[in-house]
Amino acid sequence: MAEEIGFTKQSWQKLYEKFKQMMDLEISTRNCILSLYDHVKSIEFANQQEKYDRSVCKICANYMFLSYIFCWKCLKKGCISHQSICACSAPQISLYIRYNNEELQGMLAKLESKIRTTGS
Ligand SMILES: [Zn+2]
Numbered sequence: 734m735a736e737e738i739g740f741t742k743q744s745w746q747k748l749y750e751k752f753k754q755m756m757d758l759e760i761s762t763r764n765c766i767l768s769l770y771d772h773v774k775s776i777e778f779a780n781q782q783e784k785y786d787r788s789v790c791k792i793c794a795n796y797m798f799l800s801y802i803f804c805w806k807c808l809k810k811g812c813i814s815h816q817s818i819c820a821c822s823a824p825q826i827s828l829y830i831r832y833n834n835e836e837l838q839g840m841l842a843k844l845e846s847k848i849r850t851t852g853s
Pocket residue numbers: 790791792793794795811812815
């Protein structure tokens with residue numbers, strides 16, 4: 734996250750709320766995937782800095798920045814929000830994530846401390 738000079742307390746607060754919303758949705762969708770399929774492997778990106786445009790969803794053609802699901806049977810990948818990305822009878826699903834849940838929570842905590850340390 735870029736360190737922006739001159740952010741007001743209010744803008745940190747807004748950023749915090751947006752980030753929290755996004756994070757809560759991301760984590761609950763991840764949990765949903767993990768419970769939806771048997772033996773889902775959760776795999777962190779080998780390179781956290783990997784360019785987001787390397788991963789394009791087969792279904793909606795959006796870039797997938799935070800995470801995607803991948804089926805080893807048909808080699809398709811897609812947004813985790815679709816939950817199901819292929820028509821395989823027994824899909825072999827892996828969940829690829831850029832940041833794990835702890836890392837996301839750490840970023841949120843950083844934003845929170847920005848709110849506290851920025852004078853209004
Ligand atoms: Zn998609």
